[in-house]
Amino acid sequence: MTTLDLMNKQWTLAARPIGSVKETDFRFLMTPVSTPRDGQILVRNALISVDPAMRSWMNEGKSYMEAVRIDDVMRAAGAGYVLHSKDSRFKVGDAVTGLVGVQEYTILEAKDAVKVDAASAPLGSYLNVLGLPGFTAYFGLLEIGQLKEGETVLVSGAAGAVGSAVGQIAKVKGCRVIGIAGGEEKCKYVTETLGFDAAVDYKSPDVRKLLSRACGNGVDVYFDNVGGTILDLALTRLRPRARIVVCGAVSQYNNMDRGEGPKNYMALLMYRARMEGFVIFDYEARYPEAQSQLREWLTAGKIRSHEDMVDGFMEFPRALGRMFEGANTGKMLVRLHDDAGAA
Amino acid sequence: MTTLDLMNKQWTLAARPIGSVKETDFRFLMTPVSTPRDGQILVRNALISVDPAMRSWMNEGKSYMEAVRIDDVMRAAGAGYVLHSKDSRFKVGDAVTGLVGVQEYTILEAKDAVKVDAASAPLGSYLNVLGLPGFTAYFGLLEIGQLKEGETVLVSGAAGAVGSAVGQIAKVKGCRVIGIAGGEEKCKYVTETLGFDAAVDYKSPDVRKLLSRACGNGVDVYFDNVGGTILDLALTRLRPRARIVVCGAVSQYNNMDRGEGPKNYMALLMYRARMEGFVIFDYEARYPEAQSQLREWLTAGKIRSHEDMVDGFMEFPRALGRMFEGANTGKMLVRLHDDAGAA
Numbered sequence: 001m002t003t004l005d006l007m008n009k010q011w012t013l014a015a016r017p018i019g020s021v022k023e024t025d026f027r028f029l030m031t032p033v034s035t036p037r038d039g040q041i042l043v044r045n046a047l048i049s050v051d052p053a054m055r056s057w058m059n060e061g062k063s064y065m066e067a068v069r070i071d072d073v074m075r076a077a078g079a080g081y082v083l084h085s086k087d088s089r090f091k092v093g094d095a096v097t098g099l100v101g102v103q104e105y106t107i108l109e110a111k112d113a114v115k116v117d118a119a120s121a122p123l124g125s126y127l128n129v130l131g132l133p134g135f136t137a138y139f140g141l142l143e144i145g146q147l148k149e150g151e152t153v154l155v156s157g158a159a160g161a162v163g164s165a166v167g168q169i170a171k172v173k174g175c176r177v178i179g180i181a182g183g184e185e186k187c188k189y190v191t192e193t194l195g196f197d198a199a200v201d202y203k204s205p206d207v208r209k210l211l212s213r214a215c216g217n218g219v220d221v222y223f224d225n226v227g228g229t230i231l232d233l234a235l236t237r238l239r240p241r242a243r244i245v246v247c248g249a250v251s252q253y254n255n256m257d258r259g260e261g262p263k264n265y266m267a268l269l270m271y272r273a274r275m276e277g278f279v280i281f282d283y284e285a286r287y288p289e290a291q292s293q294l295r296e297w298l299t300a301g302k303i304r305s306h307e308d309m310v311d312g313f314m315e316f317p318r319a320l321g322r323m324f325e326g327a328n329t330g331k332m333l334v335r336l337h338d339d340a341g342a343a
Numbered sequence: 344m345t346t347l348d349l350m351n352k353q354w355t356l357a358a359r360p361i362g363s364v365k366e367t368d369f370r371f372l373m374t375p376v377s378t379p380r381d382g383q384i385l386v387r388n389a390l391i392s393v394d395p396a397m398r399s400w401m402n403e404g405k406s407y408m409e410a411v412r413i414d415d416v417m418r419a420a421g422a423g424y425v426l427h428s429k430d431s432r433f434k435v436g437d438a439v440t441g442l443v444g445v446q447e448y449t450i451l452e453a454k455d456a457v458k459v460d461a462a463s464a465p466l467g468s469y470l471n472v473l474g475l476p477g478f479t480a481y482f483g484l485l486e487i488g489q490l491k492e493g494e495t496v497l498v499s500g501a502a503g504a505v506g507s508a509v510g511q512i513a514k515v516k517g518c519r520v521i522g523i524a525g526g527e528e529k530c531k532y533v534t535e536t537l538g539f540d541a542a543v544d545y546k547s548p549d550v551r552k553l554l555s556r557a558c559g560n561g562v563d564v565y566f567d568n569v570g571g572t573i574l575d576l577a578l579t580r581l582r583p584r585a586r587i588v589v590c591g592a593v594s595q596y597n598n599m600d601r602g603e604g605p606k607n608y609m610a611l612l613m614y615r616a617r618m619e620g621f622v623i624f625d626y627e628a629r630y631p632e633a634q635s636q637l638r639e640w641l642t643a644g645k646i647r648s649h650e651d652m653v654d655g656f657m658e659f660p661r662a663l664g665r666m667f668e669g670a671n672t673g674k675m676l677v678r679l680h681d682d683a684g685a686a
Contacts, residue, residue: 064613232604246611261575261604268589269620270407277612 006033010103011316013068017058021324023317025058026074026102033105036086041113043096043106045080049127050310050319050332052160052225052250064279073101074316077132079116079123080106080336090115097126102316104336121298121305128331129165129298129305130291136247136280137165137223138290144278145221145245149174154215154234157225157250158199159186161331165294166223167196168303178214180230182326189329194304202230211237218242226251228259235264238271246277250324306330349376353446354659356411360401364667366660368401369417369445376448379429384456386439386449388423392470393653393662393675395503395568395593407622416444417659420475422459422466423449433458440469445659447679464641464648471674472508472641472648473634479590479623480508480566481633487621488564488588492517497558497577500568500593501542502529504674508637509566510539511646521557523573525669532672537647545573554580561585569594571602578607581614589620593667649673 007030014027036042057068057075068075078100082090087110090096095118100106116126128134140162141147153170157163158179167177167190178198179190187199198214200207211233218239224231227249234244249259268275283290297303308328310319313336323332350373357370379385400411400418411418421443425433430453433439438461443449459469471477483505484490496513500506501522510520510533521541522533530542541557543550554576561582567574570592577587592602611618626633640646651671653662656679666675 227609246609248612249609259606261606261608263602263604265604265608265618266570266589266592266620268618269591269622272619272621272625274617274619275608275611276615276617277609278615279612282615 006105007031008033008103008105009313010073010101012071013058013074014070016060016070017055021055021058021317021320023321026317027071028314034107036084036107038086039110040086040107041082041090041096041110042084043080043098043100043108043113044083045078045100045104045106046335046337047079047124047127048100048102048313048316048334048336049077049079049132050316050323050328050334051077051132052157052248052323054320055250055324064281073103075099076102077127078106079127085110095123095126097131104313121295122307124307124309124331124333125298125305127333128161128307129294129303132280133161133331134165134294134305135283135287135290136162137169138294139280139283139286140223140245140247140278141166141169141221143283144276145223145243147173147175147221151220152176152178152215152218152239153221153223154178154180154219154237155223155225156180156202156230156234157248158190158194158196159329160225162247163223163225164190164194164306164330165303168194169297170221171195172297172302178211178219180211180226186326186329193306202226208233221245223247224249227262231262232264235262235267238267238273240271240273242271242273244273244275246275308332309335311335349448350374351376351446351448352656353416353444355414356401356417357413359403359413360398364398364401364660364663366664369660370414371657377450379427379450381429382453383429383450384425384433384439384453385427386423386441386443386451386456387426388421388443388447388449389678389680390422390467390470391443391445391656391659391677391679392420392422392475393659393666393671393677394420394475395500395591395666397663398593398667407624416446418442419445420470421449422470428453438466438469440474447656464638465650467650467652467674467676468641468648470676471504471650472637472646475623476504476674477508477637477648478626478630478633479505480512481637482623482626482629483566483588483590483621484509484512484564486626487619488566488586490516490518490564494563495519495521495558495561495582496564496566497521497523497562497580498566498568499523499545499573499577500591501533501537501539502672503568505590506566506568507533507537507649507673508646511537512640513564514538515640515645521554521562523554523569529669529672536649545569551576564588566590567592570605574605575607578605578610581610581616583614583616585614585616587611587616587618589618651675652678654678 010029079097082094096113098113155166159181177196179196190199215237222234225248228251353372354369422440425437439456441456498509502524520539522539533542558580565577568591571594
């Protein structure tokens with residue numbers, strides 16, 4: 001077959017969002033698929049990963065990654081199958097993950113693609129517990145959080161991809177785990193399906209009291225995915241020498257100014273505590289270690305990988321919006337084809 | 344002699360301050376001096392230490408130390424001479440430091456008093472570089488800040504007791520040091536007298552630009568004594584894997600609400616940086632190590648110990664107020680007697 005006949009569907013960045021992301025911040029395009037050169041592969045994408053970090057990639061200015069340029073294809077992780085290979089490491093039909101962008105077909109440098117074993121786990125897992133969200137939880141909790149057996153862990157965004165992995169890993173490590181999530185249903189999911197010891201609904205008017213009760217004598221590690229008032233509350237519930245892992249601030253991403261800083265940061269002094277940020281890409285050399293450990297736990301049924309699938313390429317902007325509204329439970333993915341695997 | 348004939352001058356806490364400390368938050372009292380029991384010593388105080396931490400000790404509520412109770416003598420470190428000893432470790436005339444409180448005479452448990460060598464360094468040094476401010480700088484910079492040779496250090500409150508020790512220790516360690524201080528005179532003191540590489544006047548309308556220029560490629564350690572907008576600015580000037588040492592927040596202590604949190608805290612993520620608090624009392628077992636090292640540097644002329652003396656016991660409330668206005672250069676002390684030693 002010749003790839004020249006294929007047309008590619010793409011969502012490009014049309015405008016830098018002001019406040020919340022709107023559908024009009026993206027533009028839908030159809031462009032011809034080009035042919036991979038030596039050292040490249042052409043991938044037919046099956047799943048596009050919808051991530052909180054996308055919001056910061058859309059902003060201008062310095063961050064841990066370059067901003068997506070206007071009119072460029074929106075940056076996204078994803079998974080698919082090799083359609084055409086000009087590199088000896090890949091053959092047609094191989095399942096791969098990579099930064100494929102929000103498009104149906106992607107030409108990747110072979111060195112930037114990761115071959116995955118679609119037979120041993122559903123493709124979606126490789127964008128979830130066996131992929132960046134899982135690695136983020138793993139290194140954030142164990143390296144930055146320096147989690148020790150028997151400690152108490154609090155995690156926000158607990159029903160999301162990273163948060164649910166954090167809590168499950170902490171349970172495997174013999175810790176007490178409290179999750180913060182939005183709404184009764186998610187709280188139930190977190191305790192009943194994921195096995196957390198307690199869940200606190202941040203939408204409850206009693207959130208302060210509920211959190212205080214759930215945390216008991218305080219937390220040794222707070223894994224923060226949300227920032228804002230929840231971070232401030234968590235700062236009041238620390239145990240001596242607690243570690244706060246700064247992973248994200250999803251509550252702040254849509255703020256037009258920078259939002260509020262943690263008013264209670266002087267708790268760091270009172271509790272001799274530490275607050276530390278990290279970027280998962282720094283751990284790239286150790287992804288295999290994390291994946292192998294996570295796969296072992298997944299296979300043994302000690303952790304779960306739950307994906308929240310939205311069907312259809314055209315749904316991407318709405319899926320992103322839904323994620324920022326907190327509508328998803330588990331890893332949010334856009335499924336491009338029926339053959340992309342079950343949730 | 345009998346101590347029963349002595350009258351003690353005391354400043355007690357009359358009210359919890361609202362906003363800035365006022366003279367009426369203290370009450371002056373004359374009370375008879377009692378007699379030490381076995382295991383106690385009676386100290387005639389020569390110097391009372393005036394510290395930023397006093398503001399937080401005056402507030403109700405949980406902190407790293409209990410609040411001073413209303414009508415109790417105001418808590419303070421100080422130095423003096425033993426007048427009467429009921430403990431074999433001390434004899435009359437010994438110079439000691441301890442938490443003596445804001446009063447002329449103090450009965451201390453012998454175990455809570457520290458004998459100092461007033462012959463080898465002026466008494467004031469033991470409340471400054473050879474005392475808690477010096478230890479705070481030493482452990483904060485080397486243990487919490489994990490300072491390495493050749494790094495760049497930024498310190499706020501640079502003309503104060505802790506800040507000036509921080510910068511001088513960093514210079515001894517072969518680092519580039521930038522100090523933040525209020526006003527031209529202090530900035531000059533910091534660079535010309537203390538030998539910092541640069542100073543930034545936080546009162547300048549160009550503070551952002553000046554700081555940016557002075558910090559060049561960014562800072563590896565920011566030692567924060569002030570909090571507030573300066574902390575926020577510093578967060579924008581970090582180098583990868585920077586450490587922020589949370590030592591104090593003097594700009595916030597007089598705030599009636601908790602003030603603002605650091606809006607730019609997500610810089611911790613971008614720079615993979617860490618922000619950590621500490622309380623010097625946790626290092627008590629290692630004070631001798633710090634003192635011995637600091638004394639060596641002081642004797643060799645590598646660091647200085649500069650005290651800002653206010654004369655007269657009655658001046659304590661005003662001295663405290665002046666410190667919060669930033670009027671002092673070096674360690675602020677109240678000198679009770681002419682024989683208390685030179686600055």
